Every structure is written in C-alpha cells, then in structure tokens.
Amino acid sequence: MNEVTGKGNGEDRGTEFSAKKYFQHVIDGLTDDLKIVDRQYRVVFVNQTAARRLFKQPAQILGHKCFEVFNHFTQPCPYCTTQRTFETGETLHTEFGYTDTDGDPYFFLLTTFPIRDEDGNIPYVVEVTRDVTQEKRLEQEVIRSRTLKAIGQFAAELAHEVRNPLNAMTFQMALLKKIQAACPEDPCASQLAEISRTVNEEIARLTKITRDFLTFTRQESLNLQPVDLMEAVRSSLALLKGDLERHGVAVSVEEPGEPLVVMLDRDRFRQVMINLLTNALEALGKGGEIKIVARREDEKKVGVSIVDNGPGIPKPLREKIFDPFFSTKPKGSGLGLSIVKNIVEAHGGTISLDPVSRGTSFTLLFPKVSR
Secondary structure, three states, X not given: OOEEEEEEOOEEEEEEEEHHHHHHHHHHOOOOEEEEEEOOOEEEEEOHHHHHHOOOOHHHOOOOEHHHHHHOOOOOOOOOOHHHHHHHOOOEEEEEEEEOOOOOEEEEEEEEEEEOOOOOOOOEEEEEEEEOHHHHHHHHHHXXXXXXXXXXXXXXXXXXXXXXXXXXXXXXXXXXXXXXHHOOOOOOHHHHHHHHHHHHHHHHHXXXXXHHHHHHHOOOOOOOEEEEHHHHHHHHHHHOHHHHHXXXXXXXXXXXXXXXXXXXXXXXXXXXXXXXXXXXXHHOOOOOEEEEEEEEOOXXXXXXXXXXXXXXXXXXXXXOOOOOOOOOOOOOOOOHHHHHHHHHHXXXXXXXEOOOOOOEEEEEEEEXXXX
C-alpha cells in the first residue's frame, strides 16, 4: 500500500501515516466478520473478529474454503451472493438466519463486494457479515407492541359489547331458577336444573373472559405503598391454602434474612401471585411441590421466584407465553400471563421465565425502596 503523509492546517508536520502498517489493526478492530475469498472460495484474508467466532487464529483459516471452515458445508452456502458478485461485479446484500440448539434464532446481514485488479477483473470478493439479531428483535418488539395495542382496543370494545348480553342472560337464568323452585313436582324440573347449571357455568366462564379482556386493556393508576415483599407473598398464599391442600401440593418458602421493601399495589400484586400459583397448581399432580424464593437481587432490585416441579413449558412455546390470547388450556382466555406482565411492568418491574432442567420457574424483579 502507498504511504500517506499527514498534514494539518496547511503545515507539514512531517508525520507519515503508513496505511499498510495499520491496515490489519483497523480491520481487526471491526465488530463485523470480514473475509476475502478467491474464485475457488478459498479464504485469502480474515480478520480477528471472524476467527475468534471459530475459536481459531487467522492462520488456521487461510487457504480453506469459506463454506467448509465457517459453516461445515460441502458446497457454497445457499444464501451466499459471492458467486453472483464475481459474475456481475455488484455489491449485494442478503439476510439469513439460523436457530441454535436451544431453539434461539439469530439473524445476519451478508454484504459482498468485488476487488478489481488493474485490468478490471475480479480476482477476489470481500464478504462482510454483521450480526443483526438485536436489531431484528427490537423491530419485532415494535411490531408486537403495535399489534398488542390494536388487539387491546378491539378486545375492550368486544368485551363491552358482550358484557351486556351476558348480564341479560344471567338475569333470565335467575328467573328460570325461581320458576323451577315454584314447580318442584314438574317432571322436567330435574332436566331443567341440569341445563341451567351448564348454562350458568358457561355464562360464568364468558364473564371471566370479558373481565380478563377489560383488565388487560385497562390503564389504571396503582395504589402504591411501601410493602414487605414477603408479607405480600404470604397473604397471597393464605388465599390459596385450601386449594393447595386439596390438591396435595406442598409449598416451601425461602425467606431472606432482611425485609425486602418495595412499592406495591397490594391487590394487583396479589392478582399476580394468585395467577402464577394457580397456573403451577394446575400443572402439578398430587404430591407436587412449589418453591417460593425471595432475595435481594442487587442494591437496586429485589426479586421473588415461583418454582414448581411440574412438566414445564416446551421450548417452542416459551417465547409465546406472555402473548395475549395464547393459551395451552382448552378453555383458557390466554390473557392470564399477559395481565401478569402488564401489572409487573406497571410497577416498574420485570417478569421472566427462567431456564430450568425440570418444571417451571418465574422470577419477578421490583425496584427496592431505599431506607
């Protein structure tokens, strides 16, 4: 490479910048993978970033075919545009992705552009690969947020429309019950009683779904108060004590050695805990276990984890569980965990599904109140 003499403010400072000397440092400093290949796909140059992804040194890659050493393919990658760049001299961009062994998706942008010699021929092509996974995830999150907003508006309107007929049906069923009571000897009374019970159960289910819709879309202010997190957990457990005992599910609580004070709306937090505990209860058979662990996460956050030893959530479904209207239950509204997430985030907290070898573990994190 030619050496360039650096000058500033019209004055020759006598400083020489050697492009050849610093070229490798510049290229190795890139966060993108960069390699140069010849017409046989042999790697003639590679930067440190690309080599590190393979846990190799550049010298271990040079001379090998790029598709063999980088992707373990026996022929050129199906998404690669290198051959087309050799043929046309165009600079080309293409996106591709793959899913790792844990089922997590990754996305990349591949750019190929030619290197020409003095005669205009193209002996080499440069391949630059950029990891755009984070950008894709942010883009998907924006789309998801807009979709949820539209769904929420529709759900609120639908719930309001459905609630009035449900109230009318409930009133009519109450009248029918009075009529049945007035004619106990009627041969159809027992049959009507069974029909009434079924209808009332379905009305109750639809009423709960409409209530969930309205809760999901409601943007209400929280009644925040400083509360000991474990006190709020214990009060939630007390409400489900009977259900836990009937199902034979054991609950253990691991408490910290200090109060964990957070700003909570007691009623809304109770709704979160009851939802998570009920989900765990439904997933467990007799003899199941639920473990609740509270802790100081760091100086600014405290957390509580709800862990069960049930069958767990399959990997393909884990990314969807907080999506509205997604449910694995035959008669579920699919709003329970969406409502939980909304409540937790309204408190300035986060909820996550933790990776565990068996069962299910949810962790709630809240800002700690400084004393």
